[in-house]
Amino acid sequence: MHGATETLVAPGVEIDAEVLVTLARACRDAVRVRFGYAARDGEERGRLVEPVRMVTTGRRWYLMAWDVDRDDWRTFRLDRMREVAATTWRFAAREYPDPVDYVHRSVTGAPYRYLARVRVHAPPERVRELVPPQVARVEDDRDGWCVLVVGGDDLDWIAVHVARLAFEAEVLGPPELREAAARMARRLAAMSGTG
Template sequence: MADTTQRVLSLLNLLQSRPVWTGAELAERLGVTTRSVRRDVERLRELGYPVRAEHGTGGGYQLGAGKALPPLLLDDEEAVAVAVSLRLAAGGTVAGLGEAAVRSLAKLDQVLPARLRSEVKGVIEATVSLDSPVTAVDADVLVALARAIRTPERATFDYTKADGDRRERRVEPYRLVAAGRRWYLMAWDLDRDDWRTFRLDRMAAARGTGWRFKQRDAPDAVEYVRASITQAPYQFVAKVRIAAPAEEVAARVPSTMAVVESDGSGHSVLTAGADNLDYIAYHVVRLGWPITVLDPPELRDAMRVLGERFTAAGG
């Protein structure tokens, strides 16, 4: 049975290495008869691999594309190349990544041998990026949290706050959210007994504890993180009514800067946080649409002062 399994894996490796093989070529490479090749091809088909067989001149066996991607058989060099690429993408040094990179990395990391794991780590440590499109995070942190979310199991990590205070946090992880230039974790904080948002670039030593938990009723992860990063950390939360449809305003305002909601009849409400109201006044005015300040009243004063500055500058 072990010999048969090894032969089937070898057959799969050959089919992945080039487009078409004749039965005789496969038999010679595997050291078996063409009849054995046909039986092994049937075994691959039973496992979900779409192996096509074409008769006649130019025909042979070909691994086709199926509805679902079957497992890939990678040699050492290929596995290292894929792992390095995924870690660079997940860590923020490759543009156009997504949550898919993190999921793929978590799956690959589970089956990567220790000898290859150390090789991947060496390549990553020797690699720098001239221009990173996002704030870099430790790929090991992403992998650990992705696993804990999938299980699900409680996790711990060391977290450094904006003021430099570093403490261990214990959470029930719920979702990873990529927003703008950063990664965030939405989790139930076990010590504060409430939902919290954590920046992954401030984390270290993330790990699952092995303690499973029953998932709680949770708010929408995207909306919760959006509100957390655009409003919660700031001294002021401003609301402004804009005479423009929400979709047009949202197209010009980064989702990490403000929340834009429809207000009916071609209007929208923008909600944003800041420690300096002059900052909000400037960015809202530069959008170019008529606005009405809803809250706080101090924002009206900031708008008036900004207008006086523009008038004085125009001479």
């Protein structure tokens, strides 16, 4: 069977089983973990964290942890970690946010230049069927509407993907997204010969 099939889209990033086991044990035993971490700019920095939970989005694995040096909660992609090692330093459990919600919010908004909020005229469940949770967050609204929260570095890209949902939509912010949508509308009108 393997000789007769090819993969168009990979199921996700593979993570070394040893890394998964090390982090799972550190979460369970409440011990700090050290690792090298490649930031978005490619620079690798050493991190010391108090791990709480690992969360998978289906495409990627993330660790939610208290970053000791930054004195705040952070998420870390496991595929960007190097030389993961549990220490013998135990830490006292602290109150923490819901790991799934925290990671969801982090991966859909935090790493991007723009964070867009668009009110969509559709039930939230319907939009969640169309938009993967690792791409955007869908918040309940009222009267058959929901709010799509999506991050991106390119406003034209966001405008195109919101338009592809094929629901009535209203840009709540940022104002630059309204401008990008207007530019896209003018280009489409010109292409159709109705502009």
